[in-house]
Amino acid sequence: MSSVTSRAHSLRQRGVFGANASDRVFRWGLFVFAASVLAIIVVLGYELAHASLPSMRHFGWRFLITSRWDPVHYVFGALPFVYGTLVSSFLALLIAVPIGLGAAVFLAELSPRWLRGPVSFLVELLAAVPSIVYGLWGIFVLLPALRPVQVWLGQHLGFLPLFQGPAYGIGMMAAGLILAIMVIPFITAVSREVLQAVPASQREAAYALGATRWEALRGPVFRYARAGILGAIILGLGRAVGETMAVTMVIGNRPDISLSLLSPSYTLASALANEFLEATVQIHTSALLELALILFAITVVINAIARAMLWSVSRGMAQGVRE
Amino acid sequence: MTSAPRRTRSRVWEAKRKAANGTMWIVACTATVAAVIPLVVILYYVAAHGLPALNIAFFTQLPKPPGETGGGMANAIVGTLVLVGLASAIGLPIGILGGVYLAEFGNNRFGWGVRFAADVLAGVPSIVIGILVWVIVVVPMHSFSALAGGVALGIMMIPTVMRTTEELVRLVPLSQREAALSLGATQWRTVFKVVLLAAKGGIITGVLLAVARIAGETAPLLLTTLGNSFWSTRLDRPIASLPLQIFQYAISPWDDWHAKAWAASLLLVLLITVLSIAARYVTRGRLRAVR
Numbered sequence: 330m331s332s333v334t335s336r337a338h339s340l341r342q343r344g345v346f347g348a349n350a351s352d353r354v355f356r357w358g359l360f361v362f363a364a365s366v367l368a369i370i371v372v373l374g375y376e377l378a379h380a381s382l383p384s385m386r387h388f389g390w391r392f393l394i395t396s397r398w399d400p401v402h403y404v405f406g407a408l409p410f411v412y413g414t415l416v417s418s419f420l421a422l423l424i425a426v427p428i429g430l431g432a433a434v435f436l437a438e439l440s441p442r443w444l445r446g447p448v449s450f451l452v453e454l455l456a457a458v459p460s461i462v463y464g465l466w467g468i469f470v471l472l473p474a475l476r477p478v479q480v481w482l483g484q485h486l487g488f489l490p491l492f493q494g495p496a497y498g499i500g501m502m503a504a505g506l507i508l509a510i511m512v513i514p515f516i517t518a519v520s521r522e523v524l525q526a527v528p529a530s531q532r533e534a535a536y537a538l539g540a541t542r543w544e545a546l547r548g549p550v551f552r553y554a555r556a557g558i559l560g561a562i563i564l565g566l567g568r569a570v571g572e573t574m575a576v577t578m579v580i581g582n583r584p585d586i587s588l589s590l591l592s593p594s595y596t597l598a599s600a601l602a603n604e605f606l607e608a609t610v611q612i613h614t615s616a617l618l619e620l621a622l623i624l625f626a627i628t629v630v631i632n633a634i635a636r637a638m639l640w641s642v643s644r645g646m647a648q649g650v651r652e
Numbered sequence: 653m654t655s656a657p658r659r660t661r662s663r664v665w666e667a668k669r670k671a672a673n674g675t676m677w678i679v680a681c682t683a684t685v686a687a688v689i690p691l692v693v694i695l696y697y698v699a700a701h702g703l704p705a706l707n708i709a710f711f712t713q714l715p716k717p718p719g720e721t722g723g724g725m726a727n728a729i730v731g732t733l734v735l736v737g738l739a740s741a742i743g744l745p746i747g748i749l750g751g752v753y754l755a756e757f758g759n760n761r762f763g764w765g766v767r768f769a770a771d772v773l774a775g776v777p778s779i780v781i782g783i784l785v786w787v788i789v790v791v792p793m794h795s796f797s798a799l800a801g802g803v804a805l806g807i808m809m810i811p812t813v814m815r816t817t818e819e820l821v822r823l824v825p826l827s828q829r830e831a832a833l834s835l836g837a838t839q840w841r842t843v844f845k846v847v848l849l850a851a852k853g854g855i856i857t858g859v860l861l862a863v864a865r866i867a868g869e870t871a872p873l874l875l876t877t878l879g880n881s882f883w884s885t886r887l888d889r890p891i892a893s894l895p896l897q898i899f900q901y902a903i904s905p906w907d908d909w910h911a912k913a914w915a916a917s918l919l920l921v922l923l924i925t926v927l928s929i930a931a932r933y934v935t936r937g938r939l940r941a942v943r
Contacts, residue, residue: 355840359753431683455691459868541673571777573871632775
């Protein structure tokens with residue numbers, strides 16, 4: 330691919346490309362369309378920062394460490410939402426990473442050829458099912474099924490701070506579970522591609538030395554794919570952090586910080602979905618916009634790190650690895 | 653004499669290695685089953701609850717007032733089609749032409765910046781896109797509108813379409829460009845008449861996948877289109893859509909509305925499955941990288 334483009338480049342230098350006036354217009358036209366993506370990101374950051382200025386001025390840095398969210402008394406703090414977002418995403422990764430990686434290993438290394446296509450398609454379909462459908466399923470199937478499990482956990486492991494309080498069904502545990510289900514296909518699909526991009530020579534060299542499949546995988550293949558797999562996991566984290574509808578429908582939407590997985594919680598994204606249109610006072614809207622700014626900042630950082638890692642695996646792969 | 657104990661030790665070692673290999677096999681297979689089970693379970697419930705409620709009235713009638721049974725989601729079905737059309741009108745030109753730029757002229761710092769921005773934009777939560785459009789479209793227009801929803805969904809389409817187009821345009825052999833140029837074609841003619849034509853199948857795949865991605869989006873529509881329980885196709889007015897209707901019905905207390913929410917979910921899942929299969933069919937495994 331690089332040879333194709335470098336040859337195109339030399340053609341351009343020799344004046345074959347872009348000599349014509351209409352071609353210059355064409356090129357600048359395309360430039361504008363490409364630049365619009367950069368513009369969207371810049372405008373997004375600017376508008377969110379601008380609109381949350383009143384809240385920033387009023388609350389300052391305390392906004393980030395205040396754990397009270399009380400629209401009635403105009404006291405706003407982001408901590409419960411940041412906590413809920415991070416904990417629910419962490420829970421999701423705890424479940425999704427082993428399953429996602431295992432499935433990726435199966436698809437990339439072990440699966441017979443005839444099974445690979447259909448299973449990959451199922452995984453991709455799982456990634457394409459809309460969030461709202463997961464939410465609907467969560468409300469009517471997952472929550473009723475979860476309640477007895479939570480009662481049991483409360484009775485037998487209730488001495489742990491993780492499982493204290495009444496079992497509502499809705500709450501942090503349900504959110505973590507539904508996020509895990511939604512993140513698994515992403516981690517599977519991206520890390521499968523990373524594994525498949527490992528040169529065959531890495532495996533063949535290990536096999537030639539008498540390694541079993543697992544030994545080849547654990548040693549040369551994983552070492553080669555490490556950064557890419559980490560990138561896949563971080564990409565999954567980004568998905569979980571920004572997920573809105575399904576989480577809003579099962580997490581209980583209460584801005585409290587509680588160690589217990591059984592208690593209702595709130596995330597940045599679900600606060601925006603629930604309260605944004607109900608906010609009537611300017612400072613409330615502004616505080617919500619600051620939540621959006623925080624969410625935007627978190628996802629930009631996460632995605633930047635993930636992309637840097639995926640790109641580092643191999644420059645040429647950068648086109649191949651997307652969600 | 654001395655080799656005998658070593659041989660037994662190596663036999664134990666061999667057995668351990670084989671056991672580790674077998675364990676890995678089982679773990680990976682279990683994980684794959686665990687990854688696929690939720691899909692099967694969700695599809696089962698969507699089909700089982702959705703099919704009984706999917707009747708003619710669902711497609712032809714308007715929603716009944718809260719608490720009354722019957723009615724359908726005709727307005728939401730049309731609304732989703734309108735929104736997808738609007739989004740495509742906004743997102744496809746930017747995505748496709750931007751992708752052509754990246755493939756043809758994008759091997760510089762600016763190109764890498766755009767690629768990076770597209771990847772970041774793909775990761776921005778949809779609710780944040782909704783808020784952006786609320787700020788720049790809904791507030792100035794003083795009204796929630798179908799247009800605002802189309803802008804939000806259009807923005808979400810851009811990264812997928814742009815990166816797929818770039819990838820596919822890059823795969824068109826340079827010799828085809830050279831052939832066109834040597835016949836005296838200008839560059840823009842070469843791109844539109846030769847390169848884009850050659851890359852057509854793959855670009856359609858990207859478009860189908862982008863549509864599948866946005867057709868079920870709910871969060872941005874919540875803040876931009878608001879939803880509407882009456883018939884409306886006006887672009888400057890709030891409009892109904894399937895995902896929003898599902899949300900509204902799911903959190904309502906009425907069983908009839910719950911059944912309709914399942915039916916609408918089934919419709920959405922079917923639409924997305926068809927789009928995904930069509931996307932696969934268009935490229936027919938020609939490109940591993942394109943999903």
